[in-house]
Amino acid sequence: MGRVNNEIEDEVLPSDVSAAQSNGESYEGSTSVVLKKGPWTSTEDDILVDYVNKNGEGNWNAVQKHTGLLRCGKSCRLRWANHLRPNLKKGAFTAEEERFIAELHAKMGNKWARMAAHLPGRTDNEIKNYWNTRIKRRQRAGLPLYPPEVSLQGFQESQRNQSNGGLNGGNRMHLDMLQKNSYEIHGAIFDSLKDNQGILPYAPKFSDVSVCGNMLKGLDSSSQYCSVMPPASPKNKRLRESTIPFNGSKDKKNNGLYPFCQNRDNNSDKIAHSFGMQALLDPGPSSHNSMCFSHSLSNGNSSTSKPTFEAVKLELPSLQYPELHLGSWGTSPPPPMLESVDDFFQSHTPISTLESDCSSPQNSGLLDALLYQAKTLSSSRNHCSDKGSNSSTATPGDRGDNSALNVYETEWEDYADPVSPFGATSILNECPALIGSENSLDEQLSLQTFTGNIPKLEFVDQVWTPDNENQTLSFLNITRPDLLFASDWHELGFGHGKNQAITTDTTTTLLGDDFAADHKHMTSGTSQSSQVWGFGSCASAANNMHALCHLSDLG
DNA sequence: AAGCATATCAACCGCTGTTTA
DNA sequence: GTAAACAGCGGTTGATATGCT
Structure with missing residues (x-):
């Protein structure tokens, strides 16, 4: 945009490079030729x-030699490809193009060049810029990355492919994404959960939390594969002007992003952020002195301990916000912001007893999330009316003691499909009390939608039937259809009971040889890998969570 | 109107895979 | 078989435009 203005200076071969450099142009090159x-x-x-x-086209390095143009071959190629070649389509993307891009991205991931090949007249750079901008926008709004139809389509394709068995071309593409464009999962968690299935019947339920938030390596806000982008920091003006009692610190350094622990590090922030918990958990200054929901980072150990084998990259479903804006692709108002989780926790069962069980510096977010999930499972039944009295919170729980969990578990077994582990039973879904009550008009509308979903907090209590499939799907927020392409989450160890069988063959088929090798490695020595990965305490955390549920039930 | 934050775009950089000598 | 050159890709940066307070 702005650089076009420099076309005023129409010197191709400035006689005095230093003078040109003083005009803001830069030159580089070998000793003989100074390239612009x-x-x-x-x-x-x-x-x-x-x-x-x-x-x-081609032979770009020859351009400089033959024309005297002081540009390197790469620069020439880029200029030609992005601006000069004929049949380039300029201007904003049409709605059809946008939708197509979303579809392509769902299938290909960040394969801009391949995507551009499907969009005549558009360049990879253009698409990339568009997508990245869109990512930011939607991240800020906490909106799903993909339009629901794309998500559903991908989901259906995945189902189809899975039922057909093996990998066809489409799955290959998914696999490609899985391997290259996805969060990396610390594989050891599979062991941790799998090995605890006997004593941790609810492990699968938490897998959405576990996988989404915490076995993730190298997460950051630029990760584009979180199916629902977590709301960005309150740095955003629009968030700032929100009437939500965010108490957001204006300290840019902190950004008010410390969800759980006072002794947190960047990784926990990243985890929380990538987890979609950033806004959810943003406690604000007033709550920083509240109970520290930390179990792991307080030991000050570095979180950067590297695994001894390469992390497996998997496409991960994110923490799923309730889908507020299905069908409002790209035009939706931001979702309602949420009350501090610290505050929420503070108002509920103390959990300090759990802190000592997890010493791993790496799994903070995981355990936080696990514990949070446990808390919300219990709280949603026992305490929902406490905090959520000023919202349209429906109290889900006047059922029998274990019904929720039991049904949850039953649901898991009955609906042993790829969606359930990461679907509608998100943290937020289960915690209506977290919903703020003071919102702008738009936000209130969203909030109504949001709270209107609250009965779906009992998603776990619903019997899965074809009739409600569509309805439930709308809450599944499947925004990365490729995530869902197999029940491998079960097979990889998140299942239990009859679904827990893990076969290397299946793993290999679905995730490739590398993963299979890693997986073999993992399963060959659980304790070792757990220690190596710093997830040794996951099991105990999960157990604690289980126990916590029961404690809450009893309490 | 000023200041700030965000959006947009063009271009660069580093890396990787392929081709060629 | 190997190294250099080349081509391409994806991520990132930086400048300007735009919008908001």
Whole structure:
């Protein structure tokens, strides 16, 4: 945009490089030729176009030699491809193109060049810029990344592919994404959960939390594969002006992003952020002194301990916000913000007894989430009316003591499909009390939608039938259809009972040889890998969570 | 109107895979 | 078989435009 203005300076071969550099242009090159960098001038464009017309594309390094154009071959290629070649379509993407891009991205991931090949006249750079911008926007709004139809389509394809068995081309693409464009999962968690299935009947339920938030390695806000982008930090003006009692610190350093623990590090922030818990958990200054829901990071150990084998990359479903805006692709108002979890926890069962059980510095987010899930499972039954009295909170729980969990478990078994582990039973879904009550008009509308979903907090209590499939799907928020392409979450160890069988063959088929090798490694020595990965305490955390549920039930 | 934050776009950088000598 | 050159890709950066307070 702005650089086009530099076309005023139409010197292709500035006689005095140093003078040109003083004008903001830069040059680089070998000792013999100083190559120009920065915006292209129209004269340079003419030279390049002329050259390509005569000699065709390719051999870009020859451009400089034959024309004297002081541009490196890469720069020439880029300029030609992105701006000069004929049949380039300029201007904003049409709605159809946008939708197509979403579809393509769902299938391909960040394969911009491949995507561009499907969009005549569009360049990979254009698509990339568009997508990244869109990511930011939707992340800020906490909206799903993909339009629901794309998600559903992908989901259906996945189901189809799975029922057909093996990998067809479509699955190959998914696999490609899985391997290259996804969060990395610390594989050891599979062991931790699997090995505890006997004593941790609810492990699968938490797998959405576990997988989404905490076995993730190298997460950051730029991760684009979180199916629902977590709301961005309150740094955003629009969030700032929100009437939500965010108490957000204006300290940019902190950004008010410390969800659980006072002794947190960047990783926990990242985890929480990538987890979709950032806004959810943002406690604000007033709550920083509240109970520290930390079990792991307080030992000050570095969280950067590296695994001894390469992490497995998997496409991960994120923490799923309730789908507020299905069908409002790209135009939805931001979702309601949420009350501090610290506050929420504080108002409920103390959990300090859990802190000592998890010493791993790496799994903070995981355990936080696990514990949180446990808390909310219990709280949603026992305490929902406490905190949520000023919201349209429906109290889900006047059922029998174990009904929720039992049904949950039954649900898991009955609906042993790829969606359930990461679907509608999100943290938020189970915790209506977290919903703020003071919102702008738009937000209130969203909130109504949000709270309107609250009966679906009992999703786990619903019997899965074809009739309610569609309805439930709308809450599943399947925004990365590729995530869902198999029941491998079960097979990888998140299942239990009859579904827990793990076969290397299946793993290999679904995730490739690398993963299978890693998986073998993992399963060959659970305790070792757990220690190596710093997840040794996951099991105990999960057990604690289980126990916590019962404690809460009893209490 | 000023200041700030965000959006947009073009271009660069580093890496990887392929081709060629 | 190996190294260099080349081509391409994806991530990132930086400048400007735009919008909001």
